[in-house]
Amino acid sequence: MKKTCAKYASKFIKDGMVVGLGGGSTIQYLIDYVKDKDIQVVTPSVKTALKAQKEGLTVLNTQYVDHVDIAFDGCDEVDFNLNALKSGGGIHTQEKIIASMANEYIVLIDENKFHETLAFKTPVVVEVLPKAYGIVKKKLQLLNGNVVERVSDNKDGIMISDEGNLLLDVYFTDVNDISKLNQTLLMMPGVVDTSLFVDMITGIIMVNAKGAFKKEGKGEFYAL
CATH class of the missing domain: 3.40.50.1360 (Rossmann fold)
Known part of the structure; x- marks a missing residue:
């Protein structure tokens, strides 16, 4: 296909x-x-x-x-x-x-x-400046996001993007307003961008x- x-x-x-x-x-x-x-x-x-x-x-x-x-x-x-x-x-x-x-x-x-509306069966990947890791993770958890640091068997520690930033996989459930979630994530200081389009x-x-x-x-x- x-x-x-x-x-x-x-x-x-x-x-x-x-x-x-x-x-x-x-x-x-x-x-x-x-x-x-x-x-x-x-x-x-x-x-x-x-x-x-x-x-x-x-x-x-x-x-x-x-x-x-x-x-x-x-x-x-x-x-x-x-x-x-x-x-x-x-x-x-x-x-x-x-x-x-x-x-x-x-x-x-x-x-x-x-899907008629996003199912969020896959995580939102949040790219984060390393110095903002702690505060961004805390804010994501306050949004009821289950934060999982992306890792690889071929690399020690959290995976980083091509720009040298950290990648966090964030699992959300019961998202009622996709646009609001998107704006909330993008407005967090230290968040470079997310995989939510x-x-x-x-x-x-x-x-x-x-x-x-x-x-x-x-x-x-x-x-x-």
Whole structure:
């Protein structure tokens, strides 16, 4: 299904575009479908950058880009109002930078990742300045968040982002107002950003056993 999703996404990429590409296996398939097009790529993912370069695509340094024609990424959960959670990669801050540049920012999913409203089965990843660790953790717990320091078998201590900040996995239950939670988290001094995407995604491409479907803004899904 991921390959099918990538195939349909590739139809929206045209010669001459600057294209944002996230991480994950669906994006790897997407590169295979667009490698012969005349495009330039920006990405927060080292894996994606290496794959794109290997296939002959030009990869731009995000630092020197201020506009992206269209961007694609995956996610763990997305809802009808285009709120999304991305938990796995820990590169959400860079993903949001690219999303903010893009005319269109589209998530690629299979059907089981779509919810009428976010289920919060996966954690909100909070990127925190090291010196703010103690106070941010306390504030997250006061919001009834279950805070788990992200660790790896291949690294001692808490995992850090590409920018050298700490990554905290925060599990929330019974979230009644997603926008309010998002604003509360972003307003905490020391929080760099979170993996909760609100008012950033413009569309969804979803695949299931019946085919591929696209949703734009607040509209319903339509067949591709």
